[in-house]
Amino acid sequence: MNHPAAVPTASRENVLEGLADIVGARHVLSDPNDTEPFYEDWLHRTKGDALCVCQPADTAEVAAVVAFCAARGLPVFPQAGNTSSCGGSVPLPASGGVLLSVRRLNRVERVDPQNNAIIAGAGCVLADLKAAAAAEGRLFPLTLSSEGSCQIGGNVSTNAGGTAVLRYGTMRDLVLGLEVVLADGRIWDGLRTLRKDNTGYDMKALFVGSEGTLGIVTRVALKLFPLPTLQATALVAVASADDAAALLRHCHGELGSSLDAFELLSASQLDIVCRHVPGNRNPLPGHPWYVLVDLQSAERSQDLTARLEAAIAGALEDGIVADAVVAQSGAQIEDIWRLRHSVSESNRRHGLNFTHDVGVPIAQIPEFLHRADAAVAEAFAQAEVFCVSHMGDGNVHYTVTFAHDTAEPAALGARVTGMVHDIAMSLGGTFGAEHGVGQRYRASLRRYKSPVELDLFRSMKSALDPNGILNPGKVL
Amino acid sequence: MNHPAAVPTASRENVLEGLADIVGARHVLSDPNDTEPFYEDWLHRTKGDALCVCQPADTAEVAAVVAFCAARGLPVFPQAGNTSSCGGSVPLPASGGVLLSVRRLNRVERVDPQNNAIIAGAGCVLADLKAAAAAEGRLFPLTLSSEGSCQIGGNVSTNAGGTAVLRYGTMRDLVLGLEVVLADGRIWDGLRTLRKDNTGYDMKALFVGSEGTLGIVTRVALKLFPLPTLQATALVAVASADDAAALLRHCHGELGSSLDAFELLSASQLDIVCRHVPGNRNPLPGHPWYVLVDLQSAERSQDLTARLEAAIAGALEDGIVADAVVAQSGAQIEDIWRLRHSVSESNRRHGLNFTHDVGVPIAQIPEFLHRADAAVAEAFAQAEVFCVSHMGDGNVHYTVTFAHDTAEPAALGARVTGMVHDIAMSLGGTFGAEHGVGQRYRASLRRYKSPVELDLFRSMKSALDPNGILNPGKVL
Structure with missing residues (x-):
C-alpha cells in the first residue's frame, strides 16, 4: 500500500x-x-x-x-x-x-412520478429516499438490511445489490444520472433523467462501483417504479441446494417477472439468527436449507398469495420442496423477512467471522457449496459455516466462523478467504459480487485479475485521478 | 476532422x-x-x-x-x-x-439455459443469435427492424435500443461480459456470465456504446430470459400525443411488467408506411396518432389478450383512446408489427429525409412534438414531418422530409437538425438516444456537451487509444 x-x-x-x-x-x-x-x-x-x-x-x-x-x-x-x-x-x-x-447532502430534491425519476443528494439515507418515492406512489427498489443508515452516495459508489436485484438489477441499473466532483475539484454535471442516451462514453457507469477512487458522487438521479400494492412471501424448506436451484427455475417459469427475491439460507444460518436476534423463530425446524420467496406486484386484480401457493404446490408435487409456509398477513410477511434481515446482526454477534461475498454462475451454486464445505471441514475442524445467498443472482455470502478468542485471526482469515475465493474463481466466479473491494479484497484483486485488466483499471485511475488523491488504498 | x-x-x-x-x-x-x-x-x-x-x-x-x-x-x-x-x-x-x-466471428458458441446466458462472436447476426436462444427455450430480447442483417458486435458497440427497451433495457443492460481487442492489440478477457461482479471498474459498460473508438468487441456474453409463450398486440388510435402519454401511464398501472412495447406513430408516418411498403394497411384510418401496444409473457395460465382488451376498454371509458384493434391471431399480430418495422424502409423510399433520434424525459414528449412541429412549419413550408417514438423510453425518431431534388441538402439538413436538437436539449433531452454519434452527430456532441464532459471523453480516449487509431473521426 x-x-x-x-x-x-x-x-x-x-x-x-x-x-x-x-x-x-x-x-x-x-x-x-x-x-x-x-x-x-x-x-x-x-x-x-x-x-x-x-x-x-x-x-x-x-x-x-x-x-x-x-x-x-x-x-x-x-x-x-x-x-x-x-x-x-x-x-x-x-x-x-x-x-x-x-x-x-441529504436532501431529496425532486420526486417526478410522471417520469419515474428521483433526484437526491449523496448523503440521503436510503430509507428516507424510499419513503419520499413511496409518498408519490413510486418504488425505489434497492433493498438492504442497512437501509436505515446507509446513504445513497455510498450505494452508488459500491454498486450496491441486496435482495431485490433479481427483479430490478443492481444500483448501476437504477442510476439515470450523476453529478460527480472530479479529482481536481471540477464538477461533472451528468444529472440527467433520460431513459436512453447514447451520446458519448457512459461515464456514469464507470463512476458507479468505483468506490470513490475516480470521483466523488454528490447528487444522483434514479429510476422509480410503480409502487407494489400486493406482496406474497413464503419460507420454503428444501432438502438440498440442488433442490433450491430446481425451485428457482420452477419459480422463474411459474411466477416470471413478479419474482422479487429468492434468498437461500442454510439451517445453520437460520439457527444463529433465531439464537442471537430477538423476535425471530424458524417456523419449519429440522430441514437443512430454506428459501425465502417473495412476489410483488403493482398490477390490479391479482391474487399473488394464491399464485405463490399454487407454484409451491407444484414444486411439492415435483418433490423439490419438503415443506413451506406462505404468509397470510402483513405481520407474517414481516416475520419471514425479519429472519433474512437479521443475518448481518446475528453473524456479527456470533463469533470471529470471515464473511465472503462470492458470485458464481447460478447453476454452479450447489457445486460451490459442496466444494467449499468440504475444503473448510478438512482444513478447520473447529469452524462453523453459515450461508445466505441471493441465489437468483448467483451471489453467496459464505461465512466461516470461529470462537471469538481464536489465535492469530488475521492469518487465519487470509487462509480461509484464500480457500473460499480460489473455489469461487475456479468455477468461473468472482471474489466480490456486491460488496466491492475496499481495503479487504485488494489482495484478491491483484491475485485474480489478469495483467491486462489490472492495466485497464490503472489507466482509468491515471486518467481520472492522476495524483492518486481520491480514496487511496482502496480497490487498486 | x-x-x-x-x-x-x-x-x-x-x-x-x-x-x-x-x-x-x-x-x-x-x-x-x-x-x-x-x-x-x-x-x-x-x-x-x-x-x-x-x-x-x-x-x-x-x-x-x-x-x-x-x-x-x-x-x-x-x-x-x-x-x-x-x-x-x-x-x-x-x-x-x-x-x-x-x-x-459469427458463431454462437454456447447457449446456457440454466444460467440464462449466451456467448457469441461479434459477427453473429442478431436474428441468428435470437434463433439459437429460442431453440433452447430462451429469449434474447433486443428487437430491431434490422435484426436480419445487423451483427451483435455492432449492437454492443452502439448500445442498441429498439422496441423492447421498455421491458428489458438497452444493450448495455443485456451484456454480462465482453472480450475486447485493445488499441495495442492486447486482448481483454472480460467474457464472464456472472449476474453481479463488483471487483474493480466496470470496463464493459465503458466499451458498450463507445462505437469502436476505445476497443474492438470480439465476443459477447449476454443475458437470456424465459421465452414468452403468450403475446397480445393492439393498435390504438388516440387524439393527441398527450392522450398517448396518458395511455402509457394507464398501461404501466394495468399491465405492469408484461408491457413489452409502447410505440407511438403519427398518422403521417403510418400513411407513408402503407404507401411505400407492400403488405401494410391501416386498420383504423382517420386519426392523428396511433400507439402499438404489445404484451408478452412466459408465465402459464394467463389470458394476455383479455388483459389487453380490458386495459384498453378502461382507457376508452376514460376518454384517452379513440378506437382500437386487438389482434386475435398470430397473423394479426404480425400485421400490426409489420407497420412498425416498415418505418425505416418507407422513410428511405419517400424523399430526402432528415431523421432524428432525440430523447426527452417521457412526460416532455408532447411538448417536444408541439414545439418541433411549430418550428418546422414556420421555417420550412414545404416540409413533411413523420414521427415514430419508443414512447416508453422517451425516444422520438422525428423525421423531416423534403422532395428528393431539393437544393443544397447538406446545408438544409444542418439547419433542420440544429433546430430539432436545440428543442430536445432545451427540454433536458439528448440529441442521440439510441443510434449513437458516429460521424453524423459529432458537431452536436461538440455543441451540447459541457467542456468538463468533453474532457472526460477525451481522457477516456487517451487512456485506451493514445494514438487515436481506433475508428477515428467517430464520436469525438
Whole structure:
C-alpha cells in the first residue's frame, strides 16, 4: 500500500483553517470523540485516521474542499453512511488526509412520478429516499438490511445489490444520472433523467462501483417504479441446494417477472439468527436449507398469495420442496423477512467471522457449496459455516466462523478467504459480487485479475485521478 | 476532422501483404467491386474509403491485425453489420486505414439455459443469435427492424435500443461480459456470465456504446430470459400525443411488467408506411396518432389478450383512446408489427429525409412534438414531418422530409437538425438516444456537451487509444 506521508503538525492547522473557511468551523471535526465514528467501520474491524472530518453542505463546497486538497496533495477519503463491509469507507491508518463526509447532502430534491425519476443528494439515507418515492406512489427498489443508515452516495459508489436485484438489477441499473466532483475539484454535471442516451462514453457507469477512487458522487438521479400494492412471501424448506436451484427455475417459469427475491439460507444460518436476534423463530425446524420467496406486484386484480401457493404446490408435487409456509398477513410477511434481515446482526454477534461475498454462475451454486464445505471441514475442524445467498443472482455470502478468542485471526482469515475465493474463481466466479473491494479484497484483486485488466483499471485511475488523491488504498 | 494522412502506394502493397499473412489473402479485399458494400452505409448517405477490407477469422487474428496496424500508425475502422444510421460503421473518405470486418466471428458458441446466458462472436447476426436462444427455450430480447442483417458486435458497440427497451433495457443492460481487442492489440478477457461482479471498474459498460473508438468487441456474453409463450398486440388510435402519454401511464398501472412495447406513430408516418411498403394497411384510418401496444409473457395460465382488451376498454371509458384493434391471431399480430418495422424502409423510399433520434424525459414528449412541429412549419413550408417514438423510453425518431431534388441538402439538413436538437436539449433531452454519434452527430456532441464532459471523453480516449487509431473521426 502506498500510504501518503502524514502532513506535519504545523500545516495540519493550516489545513483545518483552510477547510473551515470553506465549510464553516463547526463542520470541521478534529476532536477524537467526534471523529471516531467516522474513522472506524461498523464491524469494528477496520480503523483509520485522518487530519479531520470535513462536512460540506453542498456540491460547491465539496468541489472547493477537493480543489483545496488537490492543491496540497492531500488524500481525500469520501464517506457516506459508513456501512461498507470491506473497509471501503474509512481512511487508511495515519493517512494524513481529509475524511470528506457527504452526510449533509441529504436532501431529496425532486420526486417526478410522471417520469419515474428521483433526484437526491449523496448523503440521503436510503430509507428516507424510499419513503419520499413511496409518498408519490413510486418504488425505489434497492433493498438492504442497512437501509436505515446507509446513504445513497455510498450505494452508488459500491454498486450496491441486496435482495431485490433479481427483479430490478443492481444500483448501476437504477442510476439515470450523476453529478460527480472530479479529482481536481471540477464538477461533472451528468444529472440527467433520460431513459436512453447514447451520446458519448457512459461515464456514469464507470463512476458507479468505483468506490470513490475516480470521483466523488454528490447528487444522483434514479429510476422509480410503480409502487407494489400486493406482496406474497413464503419460507420454503428444501432438502438440498440442488433442490433450491430446481425451485428457482420452477419459480422463474411459474411466477416470471413478479419474482422479487429468492434468498437461500442454510439451517445453520437460520439457527444463529433465531439464537442471537430477538423476535425471530424458524417456523419449519429440522430441514437443512430454506428459501425465502417473495412476489410483488403493482398490477390490479391479482391474487399473488394464491399464485405463490399454487407454484409451491407444484414444486411439492415435483418433490423439490419438503415443506413451506406462505404468509397470510402483513405481520407474517414481516416475520419471514425479519429472519433474512437479521443475518448481518446475528453473524456479527456470533463469533470471529470471515464473511465472503462470492458470485458464481447460478447453476454452479450447489457445486460451490459442496466444494467449499468440504475444503473448510478438512482444513478447520473447529469452524462453523453459515450461508445466505441471493441465489437468483448467483451471489453467496459464505461465512466461516470461529470462537471469538481464536489465535492469530488475521492469518487465519487470509487462509480461509484464500480457500473460499480460489473455489469461487475456479468455477468461473468472482471474489466480490456486491460488496466491492475496499481495503479487504485488494489482495484478491491483484491475485485474480489478469495483467491486462489490472492495466485497464490503472489507466482509468491515471486518467481520472492522476495524483492518486481520491480514496487511496482502496480497490487498486 | 483529423483525417489521418493516406499511406503512400508503395507501402499500401506492404500493408495488404502483411494483412494477408495474418488472415489469408482471400480475406483481404481490395477490389472496388468487393469493397464497395463495406465502404458505404445502407442509407447511401455516408461513403468512405480504406486501403482494404480485412476479415479475420477469430479473436487472435483480430488482435494480430490491430497490432500490425498499431505498429504502423494505421487507422482501424471496425465494422459489424454496417447498419449504422449515423455513419459510425464506414471509414472516413481517403482514410488510409484498414476496414476490419468482424463478420467471420459469427458463431454462437454456447447457449446456457440454466444460467440464462449466451456467448457469441461479434459477427453473429442478431436474428441468428435470437434463433439459437429460442431453440433452447430462451429469449434474447433486443428487437430491431434490422435484426436480419445487423451483427451483435455492432449492437454492443452502439448500445442498441429498439422496441423492447421498455421491458428489458438497452444493450448495455443485456451484456454480462465482453472480450475486447485493445488499441495495442492486447486482448481483454472480460467474457464472464456472472449476474453481479463488483471487483474493480466496470470496463464493459465503458466499451458498450463507445462505437469502436476505445476497443474492438470480439465476443459477447449476454443475458437470456424465459421465452414468452403468450403475446397480445393492439393498435390504438388516440387524439393527441398527450392522450398517448396518458395511455402509457394507464398501461404501466394495468399491465405492469408484461408491457413489452409502447410505440407511438403519427398518422403521417403510418400513411407513408402503407404507401411505400407492400403488405401494410391501416386498420383504423382517420386519426392523428396511433400507439402499438404489445404484451408478452412466459408465465402459464394467463389470458394476455383479455388483459389487453380490458386495459384498453378502461382507457376508452376514460376518454384517452379513440378506437382500437386487438389482434386475435398470430397473423394479426404480425400485421400490426409489420407497420412498425416498415418505418425505416418507407422513410428511405419517400424523399430526402432528415431523421432524428432525440430523447426527452417521457412526460416532455408532447411538448417536444408541439414545439418541433411549430418550428418546422414556420421555417420550412414545404416540409413533411413523420414521427415514430419508443414512447416508453422517451425516444422520438422525428423525421423531416423534403422532395428528393431539393437544393443544397447538406446545408438544409444542418439547419433542420440544429433546430430539432436545440428543442430536445432545451427540454433536458439528448440529441442521440439510441443510434449513437458516429460521424453524423459529432458537431452536436461538440455543441451540447459541457467542456468538463468533453474532457472526460477525451481522457477516456487517451487512456485506451493514445494514438487515436481506433475508428477515428467517430464520436469525438
